[in-house]
Amino acid sequence: MVLKVTFAIFSIFILSCISSQNKSQNLETNSAAEIEAKKIAAEKMMDDGYLPGRIIYSDIVGDCEYTIQLKQGEREFYYVDPINLEETFRRDNQTVWVKFNGLRRMNRCENAAPVELTEIKNRDE
CATH class of the missing domain: 1.20.5 (Single alpha-helices involved in coiled-coils or other helix-helix interfaces)
Known part of the structure; x- marks a missing residue:
């Protein structure tokens, strides 16, 4: 047994x-x-035609509240200031796919060039 x-x-x-x-x-x-x-x-x-990006929030005085961080080369990044960023995409570190047009106007902040988003989509990582 x-x-x-x-x-x-x-x-x-x-x-x-x-x-x-x-x-x-x-x-x-x-x-x-x-x-x-x-x-x-x-x-x-x-x-x-989409570029991978990351939404960056800043509460520093003189900085843009929301920018999109885009990759330039292997280690460098550049930032754009979307003038028409929808409320649903206003989350820090959210990854997105973007298409945009550059704008010929004065910068609202020092580190980012103003752009108009033509398309934006969530990106899963």
Whole structure:
């Protein structure tokens, strides 16, 4: 009787180890597939003329309240001041896809050039 109980416990232990290994392999496969899908989606957005950006909030006097941080090269960033940023996108560190037109007008703040957004979309990261 003790042998049967020991065998049953051992079998349950082995089966639970096998199922957890399969689940972890599926998670790894899904995450690799998800990463590849995100890369493809990002390339499509850039092909359509969108730039990846990040909304930055500042409460410093003389600074623009909201700017969009855009990447220039591998390590440098530049900032634009969207004059028509919708309320739904006014969240610090929100990642977005943007299209914009530069404006020939005086800057509202020192570090960012004024732009008019033509399109903006949420970007999942």
